[in-house]
Amino acid sequence: MKYALGPILYYWSKQRVENFYQLVAQSDIDIVYLGETVCSKRRELKIQDWLKIAQMLLDAGKEVCLSTMALLETPSDLAMLKRYCDQKDFMVEANDLSAIQLLSEQGLSFAIGPAINCYNAQTVDLFISKGMKRWAMPVELSHDWLRKIISDPLLKDKRDNFEVEVFAYGNMPLAYLARCFTARSENRSKDECKLCCIAYPEGRIVNSQDKNQLFVINGIQTMSGLKYNLINDLKSMHGTVDVVRLSPQSEDTLNMLDNFKANESGLAPIPLGKNDECNGYWHKVEGMVQVES
Amino acid sequence: MELLCPAGSLASLKAAVDAGADAVYIGFKDETNARHFAGLNFTERQLEKGIAYLRQHDCRLHVAINTFAHPDGMPRWQASVDKAVAIGADVLIIADLAVLDYCAKTYSDVEIHASVQASVTNAAAINFFVDNFNVKRVVLPRVLSIHQVRQLARVSPVEIEVFAYGSLCIMAEGRCYLSSYLTGESPNTAGACSPAKLVEYKETESGLETHLNGILIDKFSDDEKAGYPTLCKGRFDVGDERYHALEEPTSLNSMEMLPELMKMGISAIKIEGRQRSPAYVSQVTSSWRQAIDACKANPDNFKPSVETEQCLSNLSEGSQTTLGAYHKKWK
Numbered sequence: 001m002k003y004a005l006g007p008i009l010y011y012w013s014k015q016r017v018e019n020f021y022q023l024v025a026q027s028d029i030d031i032v033y034l035g036e037t038v039c040s041k042r043r044e045l046k047i048q049d050w051l052k053i054a055q056m057l058l059d060a061g062k063e064v065c066l067s068t069m070a071l072l073e074t075p076s077d078l079a080m081l082k083r084y085c086d087q088k089d090f091m092v093e094a095n096d097l098s099a100i101q102l103l104s105e106q107g108l109s110f111a112i113g114p115a116i117n118c119y120n121a122q123t124v125d126l127f128i129s130k131g132m133k134r135w136a137m138p139v140e141l142s143h144d145w146l147r148k149i150i151s152d153p154l155l156k157d158k159r160d161n162f163e164v165e166v167f168a169y170g171n172m173p174l175a176y177l178a179r180c181f182t183a184r185s186e187n188r189s190k191d192e193c194k195l196c197c198i199a200y201p202e203g204r205i206v207n208s209q210d211k212n213q214l215f216v217i218n219g220i221q222t223m224s225g226l227k228y229n230l231i232n233d234l235k236s237m238h239g240t241v242d243v244v245r246l247s248p249q250s251e252d253t254l255n256m257l258d259n260f261k262a263n264e265s266g267l268a269p270i271p272l273g274k275n276d277e278c279n280g281y282w283h284k285v286e287g288m289v290q291v292e293s
Numbered sequence: 294m295e296l297l298c299p300a301g302s303l304a305s306l307k308a309a310v311d312a313g314a315d316a317v318y319i320g321f322k323d324e325t326n327a328r329h330f331a332g333l334n335f336t337e338r339q340l341e342k343g344i345a346y347l348r349q350h351d352c353r354l355h356v357a358i359n360t361f362a363h364p365d366g367m368p369r370w371q372a373s374v375d376k377a378v379a380i381g382a383d384v385l386i387i388a389d390l391a392v393l394d395y396c397a398k399t400y401s402d403v404e405i406h407a408s409v410q411a412s413v414t415n416a417a418a419i420n421f422f423v424d425n426f427n428v429k430r431v432v433l434p435r436v437l438s439i440h441q442v443r444q445l446a447r448v449s450p451v452e453i454e455v456f457a458y459g460s461l462c463i464m465a466e467g468r469c470y471l472s473s474y475l476t477g478e479s480p481n482t483a484g485a486c487s488p489a490k491l492v493e494y495k496e497t498e499s500g501l502e503t504h505l506n507g508i509l510i511d512k513f514s515d516d517e518k519a520g521y522p523t524l525c526k527g528r529f530d531v532g533d534e535r536y537h538a539l540e541e542p543t544s545l546n547s548m549e550m551l552p553e554l555m556k557m558g559i560s561a562i563k564i565e566g567r568q569r570s571p572a573y574v575s576q577v578t579s580s581w582r583q584a585i586d587a588c589k590a591n592p593d594n595f596k597p598s599v600e601t602e603q604c605l606s607n608l609s610e611g612s613q614t615t616l617g618a619y620h621k622k623w624k
Contacts, residue, residue, distance in 0.1 A: 096418060
C-alpha cells in the first residue's frame with residue numbers, strides 16, 4: 001500500500017508551506033500532491049514556487065503530482081490551469097473536467113482527484129481511455145460502492161492500468177461554492193476578501209446552535225466539521241485500495257502518517273477522537289457518523 | 294429565448310403550457326431523477342396524457358436523467374434513456390458521463406443537454422461535453438456571475454441555458470456532498486438534498502426548532518416564519534457570531550437581468566421547482582412569459598412591473614429574492 005499527501009487545502013504563508021514540505025521530503029510518504037485547488041486568489045506561491053518544491057521532493061525520492069483547481073469560473077482561471085497542463089515534468093491531478101479535456105487533448109496521463117464525479121465503472125473506463133492513471137473516488141462513496149466498481153467485468157482486464165486512491169484522513173471537502181464563506185464570516189464580499197483565509201490555517205468552524213461541529217469553511221469550500229479518519233479501516237482496504245491519501249493538517253500530519261503505517265494490518269489501532277473524528281462514508285452511512293471498524 | 298418550466302406532475306405540466314411555457318422538463322418516477330420525491334412525477338398513463346397535451350400545444354419536452362448511475366445500476370439509467378427516447382422526448386438532460394456516453398452512442402440523433410448537475414463552469418469543460426457527447430446545450434450552475442456567464446456565452450460553441458428563478462442552490466451543483474454528510478443521502482447518490490423523511494420540527498420553550506437527522510439547523514422565535522431545514526440555509530455559529538453562515542433562505546430571481554441575458558444570446562432560461570404546486574408553476578410561468586415578450590418587444594426599456602416583482606417575491610422562499618451569484622456583490 002502506498003501513501004499520498006493530498007494538496008494543502010488551506011491558505012498558508014509561503015514560509016509555512018516551504019517548511020512543511022521540507023519535513024515531507026524527509027518523511028516516509030510515497031506520493032505528494034502539490035498546488036492550490038481551492039481559490040485562484042491565493043497566490044502566496046506562484047507556479048514557479050510550486051515547481052521548485054516539486055523538484056525538491058522529486059530529488060528526495062517522492063512521486064510528485066500537481067493538483068489543479070476544482071472550480072474554474074474565469075478565463076484567467078483557465079489560463080492558469082493550462083500552464084499546469086502544458087508542463088511535462090510532473091503528472092497533473094485533474095479536479096475538474098476542464099483539466100481532463102486539456103490533458104487528454106495532448107495525450108498526457110493524469111490523476112483524477114476526489115472533486116470529479118465518478119460513480120460507476122463505465123465512467124472509470126471512460127477516464128482510463130482518456131489517460132487516467134490514478135483515481136481518487138468522491139469522498140461520499142463507501143467501501144462497498146468502491147468494491148462494486150472495481151469488480152465490474154468492464155474493468156477486469158484494466159485493473160493494472162490504474163491505481164485506486166482513497167481520501168482517508170482530514171476534513172473532507174464537501175462542496176464548492178459561488179461565494180467565499182470565510183470573507184462572509186468577516187462581513188466582507190469575495191472581491192474585498194483581503195485574503196483573510198490566511199488567518200485560518202485550519203479554516204473556520206461552523207457550529208450548530210447546540211454546539212455540534214457541523215462544517216469547516218475554507219474560502220469557497222465547505223468541509224466536513226469532523227476529521228475523516230480511516231486509520232482503523234486500512235485492513236479492509238487490502239485488495240481494493242492502492243493509495244491512501246492523508247490531507248495536510250496544520251499540525252501532526254506526518255505523525256499521523258506513521259500511525260497509519262503502523263496500523264496497516266490492523267495491529268496498532270488507535271481509537272478515533274470522540275468529538276472530532278468520523279468514518280461514516282466508508283461504512284455506507286452518514287459521513288459524520290463514527291462506526292466501530 | 295426558450296422559457297423552460299418545471300413539470301413535477303401532469304397538473305403542473307398543463308399549468309406551465311397554459312401559462313406560456315415554450316418547453317417543460319420532467320423526470321421519471323425513479324432514482325434516475327434528481328427530484329425523486331414521494332407523490333411527484335408521472336405514472337405511465339399521466340405521461341401519455343402529458344405528452345399529448347404538449348404536442349397539441351406545440352411545446353417541447355425535456356426529460357431529466359440527472360443523477361449518477363450506481364455501480365450496479367447502469368441498466369436502470371440506460372432504461373431511462375431508452376424510455377425517454379421511446380416516448381419522443383425532444384431533449385434529454387443528463388449529468389452522468391457514462392449515461393451521456395450511452396445516449397450519445399446509442400441515439401446519435403437525440404438532442405442532449407449537459408445537466409446543471411454535470412457542473413460545467415468553463416469553456417474547456419464545455420468542450421469536453423461537446424467533443425465526447427456532442428451535447429447541444431449546457432445548463433450552467435448557479436455559481437457564475439453575470440459577467441462570467443457573458444464571457445462563457447461568447448466562446449461557447451453550443452447553446453447556454455441559465456437558471457432564472459426558484460430555489461437557490463448556492464453550491465456548484467453536482468458537487469455538493471453536504472447532504473450525504475449529515476443524512477447519508479445526497480443529490481448525486483440519492484436524488485435528494487436534506488430529505489423530508491429526516492426532518493423534524495420541535496416546539497421548545499425558546500422557540501420552534503428545525504432538525505435534520507437529529508442536527509439542529511435553525512431555531513425560530515414566535516414572530517419568525519419557520520423555513521424548511523435545508524442544511525445550507527440554517528443559522529449557525531462561526532466565532533462569536535450567529536447568522537446564516539452559508540446562505541439566507543431566499544430564492545433566485547434574475548428577471549431584472551433579462552435584457553442582458555437576451556443580449557448575450559442565452560438560449561433558454563429555466564424555472565426551478567418540479568416540487569412546487571401547479572398554481573405556483575402557473576403564476577411563475579405567466580410572469581416570465583410576459584416579461585420575455587415585453588423584453589423582446591422593447592429591450593432597452595424593459596423593467597419588471599411592480600406587480601410582477603411583488604408576485605414573484607410572494608411566491609419565493611422566505612418571501613425574499615436575490616440575484617444570487619449573477620450579482621458579483623453577493624459572493
